[in-house]
Amino acid sequence: MSEKQLMKGNEAFAEAAIRGGCRLYFGYPITPQNEIPEYMSRELDKVGGAFVQAESELAAVNMAYGGALTGKNVFLSSSSPGIALMQEGFSFMASAEIPMVILNVMRGGPGVGGIQPGQADYRQATRGGGNGDYHIPVYGPASIQETVNIIYDAVTLADRYRNPVIILADGMLGQMMEPIILPEARETVTEEEIRIQKPWALLGHQDKKERTVVKSLRLQPDDLENHNNKMHEKYIEMMEELPQYESYRLEDAEVVFVSFGSMSRIVREAMDHLAEQGIKAGMIRPISLWPFPNKAFDEISPKTKMVISAELSIGQMMDDVKCAVCGRFPVELLYRTGGMVPTPLEVVEKTKALLEVTK
């Protein structure tokens, strides 16, 4: 473990990917994550890695796909409109079982939108923005330290499942500063080790007779169905293994917020203000967004009057919250969008108004 340092989110995310073992980065500049390609262009070379600035996000995702085929760990980052361009590549990687760590430093959309923070890529990430039956584990960390830890762990997680992993940060997490402790750097993996650990990796024919083929094209429907079913078994395993959350003050909570990322920190402060005014509020903070931590909702007390999905998008997470609540409580929405971020006091006022209506 290194000593505590004051780091900007984007710098720390890039360093976490390097320490986690990523040696290849392909990207195209987009605000508010530009410090990442800047950092990678300066630092990757020092650890024997490579940085390539592509001509577009579409090119970057396909370069990343190709890079990962060599068995090296690849880090891919962008912000909302850039991530939208990469969706085809994500679907291809999932189908071809290619590990990849993907970071989306989200901003306000739709379209080119703006450059202030948002969470409106929730649906795209958790449902899959590309074609076909596939899933990608999605995480929504709430602090720089948590994002750093998740990126670091995602490198091995992606390898283990042979699947991409998406981390949804937002502009606030990318641009803010926090004291953090960086994890220990993993040893650089040698080509020999890659040959043993990743027999699928394309490292040249050598003297072997049979070829290694990585593909997403399967023209025989029965072959494709078998492949999809095999993939689905993997997704079921993820659904059992990966759900992750934190819960706060659920006992006796009159109102329970569900919130992730930056927004959950605003809600945390709002909960204290509500408590001062005699309103008991709790929170479920999903850390994994897919698979959604449905089990967390069993902890909600029967005395709770209302569950509020608090998000920087217009009800995108609320669909998952409703599924998880299973009709036990009314589910309401509290949101800002377009790059607007509410103040804790605004959350307090809106919560009181929602409670008033249902009285």
Added chain:
Amino acid sequence: MKRITIITGHYGSGKTEFSINYALDLMQQGKKTALVDLDIANVYFRSRERQAFLEEAGIEVHSNIYHSDISADLPAIAPSIRKVLENHTYHTVIDAGGNETGAMILNQFARHFLEEEHDMLYVVNANRPETRTLEGAMYHYHRICDESGLRISGLINNTHMLRETEAADVLKGYQLCHEISEKEGIPLIYSCCTEEILIKLKETDAMPVDFNPYRIRLYMRPSWLDR
């Protein structure tokens, strides 16, 4: 201090917080004060986000031609900046962007920065990975001088760890600034501390003679970020 104070430093060193604190102090001393936000590198946490608050305190804010109306990374510097550089009745604080990239922009105003009229201060946070060592701090120091074409005339020790700051952090930064100061022959103007740290330093008698404490308040950081 001279009429124009330029605040430079490695990015994330705390230039903006210091600039706002310093401009508010000048205002309280009854000086006609202007704050120039020259940050063209950052898109979040820029001093012009606090324009309304600063104007209410009586400070003129000059920045982008789009002010804070739109949030964009457009290097569209307002021509009105010239007024507060030329007009001798103003005390002007210039909040430059981070690193040499941010300092580069100072070049075009060079003819306004007469030796007798301006100070350029270098803000140091010894808890930032790139300015933890003398070598790192000097690298950015020289890059900023090279790109701006200006000489740094004083140091601001702004070593902190946000809400986790301890007296030891500020003292570590003091030590680093002391080394820079000896190397370059320029003074340490201030060591920034919150009220709590100042009290701690006084209580434990740990404050060096030439520490030059400066009480800083956080104006840029929303409280919920420290949850």
